Amino acid sequence: MSDEKRITVQRTIDAPTTAVFDVLSNPERHPEVDASGFVVSDEKTDRITGTGQVFRMNMTGDHMGGDYQTDNTVTGFDPNHLIAWHTAPADTEPPGWEWTWELTAQGSDATDVVLTYDWSKVSDPTTLQQVGFPLVSHQQLEASLGNLAAAAVR
Template identity: 70%
Template sequence: MADDKITVERTIQASSDRVFDVLSNPERHQEIDGSGFIQSDAGTNRIQGTGEVFTMNMSGDHMGGDYQTENTVTGFEPNRLIAWQTAPAGKEPPGWQWVWELESQGSDETLVRHTYDWSGVTDQQLRDRVGFPLVSEAQLEDSLTRLDQAVTGS
């Protein structure tokens, strides 16, 4: 459903490989998180392909405080795409995902599109409990600003 996702985009003054370098490193996700939920990476290696799982330490009132997520990589194309489905640790992904699409605009400019998509959540009780969208468009925009700062150093 079209109303079940939010997409924001921004042009970053850096090559797509520099942007992808930050996105594919879970150790840097807290730095670029505009939601404030991510506390730290739980010792994950750099993301190398689909099917991999990386674990994040999180905190949020919606989960009663501190918790962990397991994120299954669903899309991976170096310097172009990285996406994952998120689930509470030990559970199957319930259907929402985060997608980062990169479009090179030349050697030193990249159009970055960031999508929060919960259209795959079919459990109505979960939808009601979470109150999608849990992350706002403004928070996604903040993630792009933070990514820009992480990549360009400004």
């Protein structure tokens, strides 16, 4: 599903919610999940354990002139159910886009995962022009869920 300022994808992953959440709450594993090609590595951040935490990622992309870093402020955290964050260029306030991962157990060995990429709160014209939303496509988000499925069983 997508609308003007939000893309949502969903998939059932053949892994328990604990395994899926373990990957998502560990920034070191985010490059395994990313299918956009932007996420390079984490900046040695601790595991995500609650809202308000900030984790820094090393990124690359033409939209930012090559290599750059992002600070990601955790906005939602419910172990094995939800993890969400606002993304911003390093050392800046989040301009309004958010990533949300919702997990629902389907028995003990499967998890429904809903990933939402939402830029509806971005209002700065310069950011809108520079980033060119949606920066990540529906297809890339679906591929990220496939990558998450593979990462959760490793």
